[in-house]
Amino acid sequence: MNGKKPTIDDVARLSGVARVTVSRVLNGGPNVRPAVRTKVMEAVKALDYKVNPQARSLAGGASRTLGFVFNSDPESEPNSYYEAALELGALRACVTLGYQLLIHQIPLDAPDQQRRILELIDDQRCEGLILCPPFSDDLALVETALARGCKVAAVSPGPSARTLIDGVGVDDEAAGYDLTCALIRLGHRRFGFIAGLEAHLSAERRLDGFRRALADHGLGDDACLIRRGDFTFRSGTRLTPEMLDDANPPSVLVCANDDMAAGALAAAHARGLDIPGDIAITGFDDAPVASIVWPPLTTVHQPVKLLGQRAVELLVGRLTGAVMDGPQFQQLDHALVCRQTTKAF
Amino acid sequence: MNGKKPTIDDVARLSGVARVTVSRVLNGGPNVRPAVRTKVMEAVKALDYKVNPQARSLAGGASRTLGFVFNSDPESEPNSYYEAALELGALRACVTLGYQLLIHQIPLDAPDQQRRILELIDDQRCEGLILCPPFSDDLALVETALARGCKVAAVSPGPSARTLIDGVGVDDEAAGYDLTCALIRLGHRRFGFIAGLEAHLSAERRLDGFRRALADHGLGDDACLIRRGDFTFRSGTRLTPEMLDDANPPSVLVCANDDMAAGALAAAHARGLDIPGDIAITGFDDAPVASIVWPPLTTVHQPVKLLGQRAVELLVGRLTGAVMDGPQFQQLDHALVCRQTTKAF
DNA sequence: TGCGGCATTGAAAGCGCTTCCAATCTGCGC
């Protein structure tokens, strides 16, 4: 610790081999005798040597850095759970795999969204990109990135994106279907659906599943009222009163995520309604907020952290060449979570 | 775009100057004639040249990378808001200042916490560290980092840490005092306080302020019941019943953060209590959850995103040598937010 | 015994940038 950090040459000198041999050992290269490998490893330990990632990527042309891109409205509070959990999962996978994660939060309204993302690649900082919704479905962006030789993996991509890049997600359509069927079994015949932003293709599939369930049970379009929010608590509180005021009001409000459901809940409380007696409410995601509100929210659990982790694993698999075939989609399990904003099912 | 990315030499060639001159222009160095500077900038634009950060940091010895270190329990959900908001603020400041942020989430229980953080420095990846509580007050960690020549800025550091490193935060003691005085004015005479983890020194100061307010109003230690949680919703729900069951139960529960207050609220609901009639509750932070629970939480607003942003600004100021004097603490304003878990004040 | 061929090692050449230092060019005072 005489001031300078040890370099690969120090290790080479101490172990009596050439620099290049040390490099081979460090990178698990072939053709090194076990004895030599051991000797080098000992020197590494003795000197407490750490490779310099900057030098490595300059020489090797690989930055071992992944970009994590998500969308966030600069004015609003962080829509914390979903993105935070994805990020946490991704972060953990990166640590395990020896990669760095560069977090990039792109404002919804930025006119130069795409440019800012591509800059990540052009700066040669990121070898791969993790795209969160709605970027997952920005085909133009995906294609441009791919054209520049950047690998991409998406969280919850829609059908088109899945043909281009790797992805992870749950079966949103089935989840929407299952949930709705359970609600029908509970006796509900008049539904309200609070959808999210259209650009989030995977969230839209929840609506598809919802519709299919209604159709399967002989319930027509007149059985439901559909409104569109933006995944925020506020949009839930805003949309709920007008649905409740409908001439033929729904007995249950199905929301495309938990935040909007929490908003709906607050709006129902504000009217002094009994939940689930007067109006039942369901969410989606099973974020912490679902357990925090009163009464706790019936929702669909989605393994968000795992989604982030798997996305990184998929991406790194591509990067290292471990996976060579066409784009694959990894589907994880969802689960209905019945709490107290609906009757028990 | 003939395959290869342009390098500084391409720019030099196109603008007819030496490589080193381009470097000077790029780094805003002195002693370059305006005419030359313009010529170089034009070449940069024409080639769409971007510096290679890896090469720059290898040559210059500066990675322009900051480490953002926070604590998170791997099993629990991300305690999303506080950390996520800090991170968002830090991220934005980094973009503005041309730095990268490397997010590092260190599990609470990791035996090798400190080693993992120091590794960030030893890997020569980070020039500076942003420490979130409770790392802000880990003096041993701070000193070791400083000894290795790494600049450090802390979010909400306690008094000792403030003598060593830059920091940002609100006046937690005053906030606790103000809040408690308001509660006393409302007529409360019997208090419950749900504290957070002791290691979070700044959160402990809220308790100090609380105590001072009681003392100032002639209320002795028998006026309050104190329990310690861990900032989670669950700890709020766990601690509340036993406080409510006290022989001389409090009329208000003061919680060291919003999550625990939300937990207390849920526990109170579970007993069918009227809020704030039977029991008043207050939080701290003004996280989104404070507005989402029912009834919305009376709390103390703290500009969390701004805290993250300022921490980065402070750190970069040090790094660039813009600030040379002793450690400074930047105190931001807090504000009481009266909602509906207390009577109006 | 001799030779092709593979396993093992090392020397050299950069990756793209910055820093150090020497070279050249100004301007100004006398």
Place this chain on the structure above:
DNA sequence: GCGCAGATTGGAAGCGCTTTCAATGCCGCA
């Protein structure tokens, strides 16, 4: 008109690592 300090420029030397590619050493087989 001369000399010197300061302003501008460029040359060269790396930063610490990986990637050719050439040089050994070794084995088995004829």
